[in-house]
Amino acid sequence: MSDDTEPFVEPTERTRYDLLRSKHVIVPLSVRTKLRVCGLLALLAALVGPVTAALPVAVRETYFAGNPTMTRLGAVAAVLVGVVGLAAASVGLTVVALYVDRHPDPSEDRTWTLIAVEDAASGFGFVTGTLGVVSGGAILASGLWGTAAVRRLTDLGIEPYLVYEPFPATPRLTAAAGLVVGLGALASSAYVDPP
Numbered sequence: 001m002s003d004d005t006e007p008f009v010e011p012t013e014r015t016r017y018d019l020l021r022s023k024h025v026i027v028p029l030s031v032r033t034k035l036r037v038c039g040l041l042a043l044l045a046a047l048v049g050p051v052t053a054a055l056p057v058a059v060r061e062t063y064f065a066g067n068p069t070m071t072r073l074g075a076v077a078a079v080l081v082g083v084v085g086l087a088a089a090s091v092g093l094t095v096v097a098l099y100v101d102r103h104p105d106p107s108e109d110r111t112w113t114l115i116a117v118e119d120a121a122s123g124f125g126f127v128t129g130t131l132g133v134v135s136g137g138a139i140l141a142s143g144l145w146g147t148a149a150v151r152r153l154t155d156l157g158i159e160p161y162l163v164y165e166p167f168p169a170t171p172r173l174t175a176a177a178g179l180v181v182g183l184g185a186l187a188s189s190a191y192v193d194p195p
Contacts, residue, residue: 082132
């Protein structure tokens with residue numbers, strides 16, 4: 001597999017797919033780089049388990065009735081939604097990369113379909129994935145600074161440790177999902193060729 005840094009290629013030597021992709025793709029990164037970003041974001045989501053387990057005793061006693069890593073929390077649900085977005089993006093980007101690897105110069109109709117799939121996967125992963133992982137993770141991590149930090153958020157109308165029973169999102173489950181998705185995306189990025 002080739003590296004992300006390739007020597008200059010004359011435009012006449014590039015395929016129709018390469019030319020259309022370079023001009024019309026919304027996020028101008030290689031598929032390999034996009035998969036790496038998805039993988040790193042998912043691994044960041046895997047930190048919700050350790051972060052919740054490391055909460056100070058005062059925060060645990062004030063905001064939790066049982067084990068924090070097994071409690072269904074709203075902020076963890078946001079992180080899990082982000083992980084699902086990253087998983088969908090990783091699958092879509094991998095499918096595009098594998099198709100282009102097998103068919104280096106697809107027809108024009110197929111090229112537009114591939115560009116649309118890549119853009120949809122990138123948008124879904126980068127927007128939904130990033131928002132869910134970063135916002136939910138930051139809210140959960142607020143307790144690491146003690147009960148005063150949590151109270152400040154509560155005064156602003158944000159309840160970091162709001163129990164949300166309808167959605168089975170526990171920090172332990174979300175950490176496992178983030179780890180699986182992250183390692184899967186990074187493994188795909190090692191396998192696929194750019195773009």
